Amino acid sequence: MSLYRVAGKGRVTTAKPVSFSFDGRTYKGLEGDTVASALLANGVHLMGRSFKYHRPRGPVAAGSEEPNALIGTRRGPGRFEPNTRATVQEIWDGLQVTSQNKYPSLKFDIGAVNDAAYMLFSAGFYYKTFMWPKSFWHKVYEPFIRAAAGLGVSPTEEDPDTYASRNMHCDLLIVGAGPTGLAAARAAAMDGLKVVVVDENPEAGGSLLSEPQVQINGQSAWDWLSGELDALQELGVKVMTRTTAIGYYHQNMIGLCEKVTDHLAVLPEDTPRERMWRVRAKQVVLAQGALEKPLVFNGNDRPGVMLAGSAQTYLNRYGVLVGKQPVILTSHDSAWHAAFDLHDAGAKVQAIVDTRDSVNEALQKEARDRGIPVKLSHTATGTSGRLRVKSLRVNPVSGATVGAGYNIACDAVLMSGGWTPSLHLFSHTKGSLAWDDDRTTFLPKETPEDCVIAGASRGLWGVAAALMDGAEKGRAVVAALGKKANVQDYSVEVDRAGSGVSHKELPTDQNPGKAKAFIDFQNDVTAKDVRLAVREGMRSIEHVKRYTTTGMATDQGKMSNINGLNIAADALGKKQPEVGLTTFRPPYTPTTFGAFAGYHRGDHFEVVRKTQIDSWAEENGAVFEPVGQWRRAWYFPKSGEDMDAAVRRECAATRASVGIFDASTLGKIEVVGPDAVEFMNRMYTNPWTKLAPGRCRYGLLLGDDGYIRDDGVIGRLSQDRFHVTTTTGGAARVLNMMEDYLQTEWPELNVWLTSTSEQWSTIALNGPNAAKLLQPLVDGVELTEEAFPHMSCIECTVAGLPARLFRVSFTGEIGFEVNVPAPYGRQLWEALWDAGQQYDITAYGTETMHVLRAEKGYIIVGQDTDGTVTPYDAGMGWAVGKKKPDFVGMRGLARPDLVAEGRKHLVGLLTEDHSKLEEGAQIVFDKNQPIPMTMVGHVTSSYDVGTTGRPIALALVEGGHDKVGDTVYIPMPDRTIAAKITDTVFYDPENNRLKIGSGV
Amino acid sequence: MLLIHCPYCDETLPEAEFTYAGQAHVIRHPEPSSQTDQEWEEFLFIRENVKGDHFERWRHFHGCGRYFNAVRNTVSDKFLTTYKAGAPRPQLSDLKEGGE
Structure with missing residues (x-):
C-alpha cells in the first residue's frame, strides 16, 4: 500500500495494482486511479511548472477543470499527447507520463528565474517589456519568450490512431450523470422516450462518488447509485461515460467527444481512439454541477495547496490522503466537511481557518468533537515551502484591520472560496445570466434553446436539492415532449448543503504589490495583474481578460473567472453585473484535432480530382500541379530536362507539328430547351440568336456589375441545345449563377441546365498537323476549311467513339477539341497518340498551354482579370452584343x-x-x-x-x-x-x- | 448547426445541405437599361444590415438545388418561416419564431 493510500476507502481496486512511469520513474497505482490520484498516493504533489513564472505546481483540483497538473502522455511511437490533465488521465500498465515546461528537471528548473523577474512579466508585458530596441524582438525576445513560456511540446510524428464521427438523435439528452442528471433521466425514462445521459468521468455518479456518506431512500449513496444505474439500463436509458459534451450548438445540436481507448493498456483492434458525436436532441437537461473556487492569497499556488472539495474526492473516490497534516482555509461550509472526512480517515487536521466571523454552530461542534482547532475571522497572507507547502501564514482580521500573522505548519492547504455553477453549455446557447448577490455568482436565466438547467448548475447545493430539481426538470421536459413522466420521490439524509461567502483577494498585512496571489493558475495571472490592467485603463472585462490573459488558458477560466470578475469589479468600483462576464466558448475541455477531423484526413481530407487520362500522364512522367481540386499534368519532362527545357520543347513541337493536351477539366454545362437561345442571350455578352447550329462562339460572362466573371467557347449543337464550356475553376460558380438567374429572375424561361463537366473527357489537338492526324480517325465530317471551318462543332465519331468535335484553338494553331464520354478518355488519347507518332506528336501540360495562349493574347479569367476588369478593359469589346436589349x-x-x-x-x-x-x-x-x-x-x-x-x-x-x-x-x-x-x-x-x- | 425547412422538398434538414444566398426580394428590374445610376447602385450594392428579422435567400444546394426565401432572426438565429421563390413577402406580424 502506498504511503498516502487509505485502506477501505475509495472506488479503486486494491487487488489490481498498475505501474506507470512519471518523468522516467516507475510508480504504482491502482486500477481506477488517475495519474494525479496515483502520484498523490505516492506523496508526489509536484507535477508541473507554471506557464510564465515556471513556479512549481501540483494538482489543485481533481477533475477536468484542473489548471496546473498538465502532463504529456505517451503510448509508443506517434501516440504522444501534450497538455493532458493528470486529474483526468486514467493509469494503465506501461503508461509513460512526463511533466512539462521545465528544464533541465522538474525539481530544478532554470526558467524559474522568471519568478524572480516577475516585475517584467506583469499584465500586458508583451506590449511593454520587450518593446525596445526594436531589432531585439525577432532575434532575442521572441525566441526567449517562446522557449520559456508555454505548455507542452507538440507531437512531431503522425498520429497513428483513427477517430470516428457519429450522428445521434434522441428525445432527451442529459449532460452530467450526477444526482441531478440521474434523477432527470429516471423521470423521463418512460413512455418510450429515447434518453441519453453523458458524463466526462469514467463512471456515472458525479458528486455522489465523492460523498459516500449520503443516504438516499434508506440506502448508502453508492448502493443507491448502482441500483439506479441498473434501473436506468433496464428502462433503456443510454449512459455514456468518458464522454464530454464539448459544445451546445444551434437548435439543440450538442457535440460529444467520447474517449474510447485512452484508459486501456491494450488497444483493441479496429477501434477508434475517440468518437465525435453530433447529437440532435429534442430536449436537453444541463446538469453539469458546480466547480469550487480557490481563494486568492499570496502563495496560493504552492504544491499541496488545493481545493478542499478535491481533497475530499481524492479521499473518498480514490482512497488517497492528500496530506497527513492539512490545514483548511475556507469561506464556505463545504470545506468543513472535507476537514472532517480527512480527520476521520486518519489525518491530523492542523486547523480550520475560516474568513467568516460566524459559522453554523453544528459545524463548530463537530470540529470541537474531533479536536480540530478553529480560527474564525482569519485571513491567509502567505505560504512557505519550495516544492511543497510547509506552512500557511494566517492573521486574525478585525473589521478592516489585519492583525499579526503566524504560521501553521502543514503538508497541505485545502481551500474553498465557495462554488461556481457550471454555466458553460448554457452560455453556448446564448442563455442569459443573472447576478445573484447572495451566492456572489451568476445564475442561469433564459435560453432560446429547448433546454433546462438543473441542480448545482443553477445554484442549488446538496444532494437532496439536486435530486428534487433533477426530477422536477425531468418531468417538465417530458411534459414538453407531450409524454408521461415517472414520478419519483427521494428522501435524503446526511446531506451536506451549506453556504458561504465570496471574496476578492484576501486581506493582507503585507505589500499587496508583491503578493503572488493567483487568480488564473494556468496563465499565471495574479490579483495585482488585474488591478494593474484596470489602472492602465482597461474598463471592459473583455479588455481586462485580453490584457492580462486571465481565463484564456486551456481551462477557459473554469476556476478563475468569478475571482477575476470580483477583483476587476472591485478595482473598477462597480458591481459585478455591471462589469459582466466574458463569454464561454466551446469546447468545454480541450479536444483533440483528431476528434474534430474524424475521417477527414490524408486522402479523405480533400478530394483530388483526376481525369481519365491522369493515369497515362503519370505513367509518362508528368509533373502535376493542383488546379482547384483537380490534379493536372503541368509538363512532361524528358530525362535530364528541367521545367523550362520541357516547356520550351513542348511549345516548339506544338507550333511545328502537333501537340496533345488533356483539357478534360474544363467546366461544361449543357443548356437545353425551347428558350435556350434566349437564356444564352441574357446570360452572356455575345449575341447567340444568329449563331447557326454546328457553329461555336467565344462567350464572355459578366456579373451585373459589368465585370468579367468567366469565359469559354460555346457550341450550338442544335436550335435548342448549347454545349457551354467554362474555366476549370469556374464550373460550379457559373452553374450556380445560371441557376440563380433562371430560377429567380426568369422563371418563365423553359430551359434546363445540367453540369456535364465529368461526363466528357476532352482532348485538345493543336498544331499545323492536327487536322491531318485527326482526319483518318473521324467519321462524319471532312476536316477542311470549307466543311469544318474554325469555330465549328459537330456530333460525329472519332476513333470509333461517339464524340462531340469542336474546331477551336487556345494556341493560335489549327486546333480541335474532341469530347468523348468520360470513360473512353484514355482509349481516345492512346488512339490519337498512336496515330500521331508519324507527326512526332508531343504531349504538353498546363504550363505550355499557358505560354501558347499568352503568345496569342488569350486571357485567363482570374489571372489576367481580377474581378474589376470589364470586357473593354481587357480589349474584348468585340465580344459585347451592343444591340441586345439586355x-x-x-x-x-x-x-x-x-x-x-x-x-x-x-x-x-x-x-x-x-x-x-x-x-x-x-x-x-x-x-x-x-x-x-x-x-x-x-x-x-x-x-x-x-x-x-x-x-x-x-x-x-x-x-x-x-x-x-x-x-x-x-x-x-x-x-x-x-x-x-x-x-x-x-x-x-x-x-x-x-x-x-x-x-x- | 441550423435546421432549415426546404419549401420545395417539404423537409427540415441540416444546414450543411444548404448555402446562403444573400438578401431576399432584391428585384432585378426587367429593363435594367431604364434604371438610373442610383437605382442600379442600390440594386447591386445596397443591402440591409438587420438586427432582427431578416428576409434572405437560401439554396438547397445538396438537395433539390432550388433557391427559396426565408425569414430568420439574426439575433436568435431562428427561422420564422421559409417560402418558395416568387411567393409574396410574408407579413412579420403573421410569423412567430420557430414556425414554418
Whole structure:
C-alpha cells in the first residue's frame, strides 16, 4: 500500500495494482486511479511548472477543470499527447507520463528565474517589456519568450490512431450523470422516450462518488447509485461515460467527444481512439454541477495547496490522503466537511481557518468533537515551502484591520472560496445570466434553446436539492415532449448543503504589490495583474481578460473567472453585473484535432480530382500541379530536362507539328430547351440568336456589375441545345449563377441546365498537323476549311467513339477539341497518340498551354482579370452584343466609373533588356519619382520560354490602350526594369496559322 | 448547426445541405437599361444590415438545388418561416419564431 493510500476507502481496486512511469520513474497505482490520484498516493504533489513564472505546481483540483497538473502522455511511437490533465488521465500498465515546461528537471528548473523577474512579466508585458530596441524582438525576445513560456511540446510524428464521427438523435439528452442528471433521466425514462445521459468521468455518479456518506431512500449513496444505474439500463436509458459534451450548438445540436481507448493498456483492434458525436436532441437537461473556487492569497499556488472539495474526492473516490497534516482555509461550509472526512480517515487536521466571523454552530461542534482547532475571522497572507507547502501564514482580521500573522505548519492547504455553477453549455446557447448577490455568482436565466438547467448548475447545493430539481426538470421536459413522466420521490439524509461567502483577494498585512496571489493558475495571472490592467485603463472585462490573459488558458477560466470578475469589479468600483462576464466558448475541455477531423484526413481530407487520362500522364512522367481540386499534368519532362527545357520543347513541337493536351477539366454545362437561345442571350455578352447550329462562339460572362466573371467557347449543337464550356475553376460558380438567374429572375424561361463537366473527357489537338492526324480517325465530317471551318462543332465519331468535335484553338494553331464520354478518355488519347507518332506528336501540360495562349493574347479569367476588369478593359469589346436589349452586366457596363477615363487596360509588355518580369510586379510611369511611387498597374502573366524568342508579359496598366509604344517601369528590389507597352498578341496577329491548308 | 425547412422538398434538414444566398426580394428590374445610376447602385450594392428579422435567400444546394426565401432572426438565429421563390413577402406580424 502506498504511503498516502487509505485502506477501505475509495472506488479503486486494491487487488489490481498498475505501474506507470512519471518523468522516467516507475510508480504504482491502482486500477481506477488517475495519474494525479496515483502520484498523490505516492506523496508526489509536484507535477508541473507554471506557464510564465515556471513556479512549481501540483494538482489543485481533481477533475477536468484542473489548471496546473498538465502532463504529456505517451503510448509508443506517434501516440504522444501534450497538455493532458493528470486529474483526468486514467493509469494503465506501461503508461509513460512526463511533466512539462521545465528544464533541465522538474525539481530544478532554470526558467524559474522568471519568478524572480516577475516585475517584467506583469499584465500586458508583451506590449511593454520587450518593446525596445526594436531589432531585439525577432532575434532575442521572441525566441526567449517562446522557449520559456508555454505548455507542452507538440507531437512531431503522425498520429497513428483513427477517430470516428457519429450522428445521434434522441428525445432527451442529459449532460452530467450526477444526482441531478440521474434523477432527470429516471423521470423521463418512460413512455418510450429515447434518453441519453453523458458524463466526462469514467463512471456515472458525479458528486455522489465523492460523498459516500449520503443516504438516499434508506440506502448508502453508492448502493443507491448502482441500483439506479441498473434501473436506468433496464428502462433503456443510454449512459455514456468518458464522454464530454464539448459544445451546445444551434437548435439543440450538442457535440460529444467520447474517449474510447485512452484508459486501456491494450488497444483493441479496429477501434477508434475517440468518437465525435453530433447529437440532435429534442430536449436537453444541463446538469453539469458546480466547480469550487480557490481563494486568492499570496502563495496560493504552492504544491499541496488545493481545493478542499478535491481533497475530499481524492479521499473518498480514490482512497488517497492528500496530506497527513492539512490545514483548511475556507469561506464556505463545504470545506468543513472535507476537514472532517480527512480527520476521520486518519489525518491530523492542523486547523480550520475560516474568513467568516460566524459559522453554523453544528459545524463548530463537530470540529470541537474531533479536536480540530478553529480560527474564525482569519485571513491567509502567505505560504512557505519550495516544492511543497510547509506552512500557511494566517492573521486574525478585525473589521478592516489585519492583525499579526503566524504560521501553521502543514503538508497541505485545502481551500474553498465557495462554488461556481457550471454555466458553460448554457452560455453556448446564448442563455442569459443573472447576478445573484447572495451566492456572489451568476445564475442561469433564459435560453432560446429547448433546454433546462438543473441542480448545482443553477445554484442549488446538496444532494437532496439536486435530486428534487433533477426530477422536477425531468418531468417538465417530458411534459414538453407531450409524454408521461415517472414520478419519483427521494428522501435524503446526511446531506451536506451549506453556504458561504465570496471574496476578492484576501486581506493582507503585507505589500499587496508583491503578493503572488493567483487568480488564473494556468496563465499565471495574479490579483495585482488585474488591478494593474484596470489602472492602465482597461474598463471592459473583455479588455481586462485580453490584457492580462486571465481565463484564456486551456481551462477557459473554469476556476478563475468569478475571482477575476470580483477583483476587476472591485478595482473598477462597480458591481459585478455591471462589469459582466466574458463569454464561454466551446469546447468545454480541450479536444483533440483528431476528434474534430474524424475521417477527414490524408486522402479523405480533400478530394483530388483526376481525369481519365491522369493515369497515362503519370505513367509518362508528368509533373502535376493542383488546379482547384483537380490534379493536372503541368509538363512532361524528358530525362535530364528541367521545367523550362520541357516547356520550351513542348511549345516548339506544338507550333511545328502537333501537340496533345488533356483539357478534360474544363467546366461544361449543357443548356437545353425551347428558350435556350434566349437564356444564352441574357446570360452572356455575345449575341447567340444568329449563331447557326454546328457553329461555336467565344462567350464572355459578366456579373451585373459589368465585370468579367468567366469565359469559354460555346457550341450550338442544335436550335435548342448549347454545349457551354467554362474555366476549370469556374464550373460550379457559373452553374450556380445560371441557376440563380433562371430560377429567380426568369422563371418563365423553359430551359434546363445540367453540369456535364465529368461526363466528357476532352482532348485538345493543336498544331499545323492536327487536322491531318485527326482526319483518318473521324467519321462524319471532312476536316477542311470549307466543311469544318474554325469555330465549328459537330456530333460525329472519332476513333470509333461517339464524340462531340469542336474546331477551336487556345494556341493560335489549327486546333480541335474532341469530347468523348468520360470513360473512353484514355482509349481516345492512346488512339490519337498512336496515330500521331508519324507527326512526332508531343504531349504538353498546363504550363505550355499557358505560354501558347499568352503568345496569342488569350486571357485567363482570374489571372489576367481580377474581378474589376470589364470586357473593354481587357480589349474584348468585340465580344459585347451592343444591340441586345439586355444581358447580365449590360447596365453595369454603363456605370459612371466603368466608362470613366484612366481605367486599367490589359496590354502586352516587352522588357528592353529581355529579362522576364515577375507576375504581380507593380508598374510605374516615372521611375524617378520619390517613394512611395504612384503604382499604375501590375504584371498579370509572364513567360520567357515560348516560341517568340524573347520573354513576354501581359499587364493591367492605367490607360494602357492609349499608351502602346510607351515605356513603363517595374521597380524591383535590386533594379528597375524598363518595358514597352505593346498589343497583347505576340504571335501571328493575322491568325493565318488557324487555317487548314494555309501552308505554314 | 441550423435546421432549415426546404419549401420545395417539404423537409427540415441540416444546414450543411444548404448555402446562403444573400438578401431576399432584391428585384432585378426587367429593363435594367431604364434604371438610373442610383437605382442600379442600390440594386447591386445596397443591402440591409438587420438586427432582427431578416428576409434572405437560401439554396438547397445538396438537395433539390432550388433557391427559396426565408425569414430568420439574426439575433436568435431562428427561422420564422421559409417560402418558395416568387411567393409574396410574408407579413412579420403573421410569423412567430420557430414556425414554418
